[in-house]
Amino acid sequence: MLRFANKKALHGALIALAAALLVNLGFYSGLFEALELKAFDMRAKYNSSPSSPDVAIILVDEASLRGMNPIVGRWPWPRSVHADVVDFLAMSGAKAVLFDILFTENERVFGTPKGVLSPSDKSLVQATAAAGNVYHAAQIVIDEDDEYNKSLLNRPMPKDFSGRFSVDLKGAPASSHNNFYLPFKELYKAAHGMGIVEFLSDPDGVYRRTKLFRNYQGNFYPVLPVAPLLDILKPESLRQDEDKITLIGAHAGSQAGLSPQLTNLEVPLQKDGSYLIKMHGDFKPYSMSGVLSSIQKIKMGNLEGLPVSPDDFTDKVVFIGGSAVGIEDLKPTSMGSGIPGVYLHASAYSNIIRGDFLRYSGPLVTSLSILLLAVIVTVSILWSRNVIYYQLAVPFLLAFLYLFVSFWGYRHNILLDMVAPTMSILISWMGSFAFLSITEGKDKRKIKRMLSQYVSPSILATLIDKSPQDVLKAEVGSKENLTILFSDIRGFTSISERLAAEQVVELLNGYLREMVDVIFKHEGTLDKFIGDAIMAFWGAPIRTSDHAMRTVLAAFDMRRQLKVFNQGLTAKGGFPLDMGIGINTGDVILGNIGSEKKLDYTIIGDNVNLASRLEGLTKEYGSPILITESTHESIKASVPCRIIDMVRVVGKKQGIRIYEPIDMRAGDMREGDMHKGDAPDRLAPLSEEAFNHYLKRDWNAAIKCYTGILAISPDDKVSKMFVGRCEGYKTAEPPADWDGVYTMLKK
Numbered sequence: 001m002l003r004f005a006n007k008k009a010l011h012g013a014l015i016a017l018a019a020a021l022l023v024n025l026g027f028y029s030g031l032f033e034a035l036e037l038k039a040f041d042m043r044a045k046y047n048s049s050p051s052s053p054d055v056a057i058i059l060v061d062e063a064s065l066r067g068m069n070p071i072v073g074r075w076p077w078p079r080s081v082h083a084d085v086v087d088f089l090a091m092s093g094a095k096a097v098l099f100d101i102l103f104t105e106n107e108r109v110f111g112t113p114k115g116v117l118s119p120s121d122k123s124l125v126q127a128t129a130a131a132g133n134v135y136h137a138a139q140i141v142i143d144e145d146d147e148y149n150k151s152l153l154n155r156p157m158p159k160d161f162s163g164r165f166s167v168d169l170k171g172a173p174a175s176s177h178n179n180f181y182l183p184f185k186e187l188y189k190a191a192h193g194m195g196i197v198e199f200l201s202d203p204d205g206v207y208r209r210t211k212l213f214r215n216y217q218g219n220f221y222p223v224l225p226v227a228p229l230l231d232i233l234k235p236e237s238l239r240q241d242e243d244k245i246t247l248i249g250a251h252a253g254s255q256a257g258l259s260p261q262l263t264n265l266e267v268p269l270q271k272d273g274s275y276l277i278k279m280h281g282d283f284k285p286y287s288m289s290g291v292l293s294s295i296q297k298i299k300m301g302n303l304e305g306l307p308v309s310p311d312d313f314t315d316k317v318v319f320i321g322g323s324a325v326g327i328e329d330l331k332p333t334s335m336g337s338g339i340p341g342v343y344l345h346a347s348a349y350s351n352i353i354r355g356d357f358l359r360y361s362g363p364l365v366t367s368l369s370i371l372l373l374a375v376i377v378t379v380s381i382l383w384s385r386n387v388i389y390y391q392l393a394v395p396f397l398l399a400f401l402y403l404f405v406s407f408w409g410y411r412h413n414i415l416l417d418m419v420a421p422t423m424s425i426l427i428s429w430m431g432s433f434a435f436l437s438i439t440e441g442k443d444k445r446k447i448k449r450m451l452s453q454y455v456s457p458s459i460l461a462t463l464i465d466k467s468p469q470d471v472l473k474a475e476v477g478s479k480e481n482l483t484i485l486f487s488d489i490r491g492f493t494s495i496s497e498r499l500a501a502e503q504v505v506e507l508l509n510g511y512l513r514e515m516v517d518v519i520f521k522h523e524g525t526l527d528k529f530i531g532d533a534i535m536a537f538w539g540a541p542i543r544t545s546d547h548a549m550r551t552v553l554a555a556f557d558m559r560r561q562l563k564v565f566n567q568g569l570t571a572k573g574g575f576p577l578d579m580g581i582g583i584n585t586g587d588v589i590l591g592n593i594g595s596e597k598k599l600d601y602t603i604i605g606d607n608v609n610l611a612s613r614l615e616g617l618t619k620e621y622g623s624p625i626l627i628t629e630s631t632h633e634s635i636k637a638s639v640p641c642r643i644i645d646m647v648r649v650v651g652k653k654q655g656i657r658i659y660e661p662i663d664m665r666a667g668d669m670r671e672g673d674m675h676k677g678d679a680p681d682r683l684a685p686l687s688e689e690a691f692n693h694y695l696k697r698d699w700n701a702a703i704k705c706y707t708g709i710l711a712i713s714p715d716d717k718v719s720k721m722f723v724g725r726c727e728g729y730k731t732a733e734p735p736a737d738w739d740g741v742y743t744m745l746k747k
Contacts, residue, residue: 001164015435018373019428023370027420037202043410044334048281052350054095056083057285057315059323059340063143064288075326078120079107082320084295085288089318089340090131092310093297093610096228098135100165100197100321100329100342101184117186129190134472135227136188137197139181140214158218162746165194166219167230167406173273175215193231195224199331199344200274206332213238225349228317232353234266244268245275263409264303268357274416278358279334279347286312319346325562358415366417369472373398374420374428381432395429482539483551483585483631484522484608486615487515487558489532490578498546498575507569508532511577514565515558527602533615537603540590548585555581555625556663581620584611585631606652613649614658617744621645621660622717629657640664642687644718646695649742655741660718683709690722695740697733699726 026032065075072078109118117125128134143153157166161182182188196214199207211222211426222230236249247265271274284692290307297306321342322329333339351357366424399422406416487512496504512529519526519536523544527535538554539547558581566576580640586607593602614626621644632641641659648655662683690705703726707720712717 011435012375012378012432012736015382015431016371016378016428019378019424019431020367020371023374023424024367026423027366027370027417032417032419032423034204035419036417037206037208038098039207040415041206041334041405043407043418044279045281045336047407047411048279048335049356051410052354053349054315054317055283055346055350056094056313056318057283057342057346058291058320059338059342060101060288060321060327061285061323062325064292064324065324066291067649068292077119077326078095079103079124081292083123085122085125085291085320085724086124086131086134088291088298088310090127090133093315094133094313094318095315095316096133096135096231097131097196098224098317098319098345098677100224100319100345102137102139102181102197103704104181104185106184106730121184121186125186128192131192133192134190135195135224136191137190138183138221139223140177140196140216141179141181141197141198142177142181147159154217155179157219158182161194162219163217164166166367167213167238168244169213169220170239172213172215172220172239173648174218177214177216180216186625193227194221195227195345196221197341197680198346199225199341206334207341208279208334209270209276210344210348211273211274212348213240217738219687223345223348224319225345225352227520229349229352240269240273241704242269243271246355253485264397265352265355265704267352268359270360275348276358276360277334277348278351278413279343280350280379281335282342283346285340288320301676311429315716317349320351321345345514345634347633348460352620356413358410358413359413361409361417366420369402369416369421373402373424377425377428378432381436387469394510395425398595399425420498438453476695478590480540480590480603481585481587482537482590482603483547483583483634484535484537484588484603484611485519485551485555485581485583486612487534487555487579487581488615490580491617492577495575495577502638507574511562511565514561516559518561519554521555522550524550525601528600535608535612537588538605546634548583549638551583551585552625552635552639552661555583555661556665558663559624559663573682579624580615582611582613582615582618583624583625583627583631584608584614585634586610587626608658610649610652612650613744617658618645618693619651620744621721623660625661629659630743632659632661635661640681640684643691644682644687645691646739646741648741650744655739682712687718690719694722694726697729697738699730702726 014677062077068077068081072081080104081102081529086097089351103124107118107121109120128136145153158718165188183191183194188194198214201207202209210223212226213222230247233247233250235247235673238281239246239248245267247267250265267275286308294308294310297303319342321340323340329341330338331341331344333344335343349543368502380398402421403418403606404424409416499507500545504591504689511532512534516526516532522538523542524536524538525540529535536554538544544550558579562577562579570576584607586605588603588605588607591601592604593600593604610628618624618626623644626644627635627641635641640662642662643661644658646655646657685707686709690709691700692701693705694701703723706722707728709716710723
């Protein structure tokens with residue numbers, strides 16, 4: 001069995017390692033990247049955490065465009081409209097106002113000289129300067145070189161812009177940005193801060209990440225959500241490493257919601273240097289139409305029933321962006337398609353101000369998970385017997401558990417790879433089943449060839465489906481406790497001499513067919529035919545604890561079936577048959593024994609020989625069935641047994657007791673008076689009493705008991721034999737060391 005376990009362990013290890021290696025190759029080559037991004041989106045959508053209460057969003061939505069169209073016309077609106085919004089938010093006490101709207105060109109108003117700001121632009125500049133907390137948007141991009149923009153690429157950034165808005169970021173890598181789009185000069189001069197609004201999309205076109213700082217010709221500029229954070233946290237310096245950006249000495253203060261002490265705030269980065277945004281789904285934006293309506297009412301002196309109260313923005317960081325289709329700022333994100341781009345900025349700001357960061361577990365954790373899951377799945381399939389509850393259920397439950405842990409981890413800011421480990425479960429599952437289908441198919445065919453001639457079809461089917469390894473381990477042999485049966489036709493040689501050869505074969509085949517059917521009916525294993533003799537055993541390959549009882553019941557049934565068979569023989573004028581059966585229970589060696597060309601599934605050992613000797617003794621004692629004391633111990637509670645003798649068979653030094661089991665369904669198995677009345681019930685106790693007197697050398701008492709048995713069964717050979725022995729011992733007493741054991745001189 002150890003050999004099979006080691007072989008299975010080796011195969012399981014190879015399958016698990018192969019599955020893990022295959023999945024790891026796919027993982028590190030980026031094969032699962034697209035699916036992993038979708039898995040990230042699922043977690044982001046269904047595990048959204050609350051955003052910072054300090055964040056507010058104003059959206060230019062479809063209602064805003066429709067409401068303002070009769071007043072100011074189509075989008076883009078005059079800059080004076082945005083100036084009114086800035087004034088409104090300044091009045092409300094907003095902490096910061098961030099525009100996710102580009103004002104890169106001056107408005108062209110008829111009659112305004114070139115180089116002079118239009119009244120509308122001027123109002124926005126003045127409102128921005130007066131508020132002192134407005135952050136406008138710029139873009140730093142990579143443009144393709146063509147014949148129209150050659151002169152625009154790689155221009156130097158205006159010194160007044162770079163000198164004021166760039167930051168010193170140590171350790172950051174260079175980039176290939178070659179173009180920029182800034183607010184018109186007067187506006188960026190009036191702004192308190194500037195934020196870059198260009199985002200990075202993943203290969204599937206979905207926006208999930210951003211670079212927190214953009215490099216242009218050696219200078220670094222913060223993206224829109226980071227710009228106000230630098231003013232709020234006031235870090236002493238910035239440093240970018242491979243996996244994080246550290247705001248060294250960032251003084252959060254009570255207003256930031258972080259520790260009021262000086263601290264180093266670390267913002268985790270992905271391997272490409274980008275920041276993975278933990279999107280929030282609980283934003284409740286204000287419609288620009290409501291804000292403008294409130295502004296209009298305030299201008300008219302009506303402060304009651306404002307659609308949007310200025311108090312809603314007190315001490316808030318307010319992001320202004322668009323959600324209307326015409327503004328073209330709807331983006332596919334983790335939360336779905338058509339999400340306003342300003343939500344990305346607001347989520348990033350909320351993440352950093354609260355320290356709410358997704359931290360990737362790393363490729364090493366993923367690789368170990370791949371291997372561990374492959375091992376668990378392989379073990380559950382190769383070492384389990386119950387297909388429904390283990391081989392099918394365990395991989396599904398394991399996948400469900402891992403997905404649950406992945407979702408739970410996301411909620412607690414631990415980002416685990418989902419796809420590669422799940423693929424490891426699937427591939428190791430498929431590989432294990434493929435291995436089983438090949439090896440078990442081979443094993444089942446092997447078992448069928450091995451046992452089809454030894455056991456019944458139903459037993460064979462059970463073995464193939466449920467216990468193949470129990471059979472296959474017989475290739476190396478095993479010690480088993482079994483019950484062995486030998487049967488033999490008495491006087492078959494003399495019968496065969498009176499019949500033609502074909503009649504002998506026909507008679508023998510008919511007899512053996514009937515007996516084998518009985519053996520198979522009682523789930524026995526046919527070992528072999530030895531001429532007219534049959535050898536069978538119980539307890540293997542189907543493991544049973546009651547194999548002794550099964551064997552004795554099969555022997556009873558064989559005797560009954562012989563009577564039926566004899567009735568057919570005599571009806572045809574043939575000779576009736578008689579047989580003796582010997583049964584023994586004990587340890588034997590079970591295995592496939594023979595040569596490479598011919599192997600037999602059989603048993604060997606002293607206990608096999610003892611069963612054979614016992615069958616031979618049935619002739620001596622005239623008993624149809626004899627069993628050893630080991631078999632008797634197993635069945636005595638259910639089957640009455642008659643003590644026959646204590647014998648020492650050829651080849652044995654130790655004497656054993658032998659018994660004759662009594663079939664109560666048919667009376668005593670022998671022909672004659674013992675079938676009548678209560679004789680079967682009386683036979684066992686009378687025999688026990690007689691034999692005990694015999695062992696005590698009380699010859700007269702023994703003779704009396706055995707004579708009592710002969711009174712009801714005159715042909716009882718055992719009683720006649722013991723009456724003769726007792727008479728002889730009365731004349732010549734046995735030696736003093738006589739133990740009652742009768743030594744058999746022939747097999």
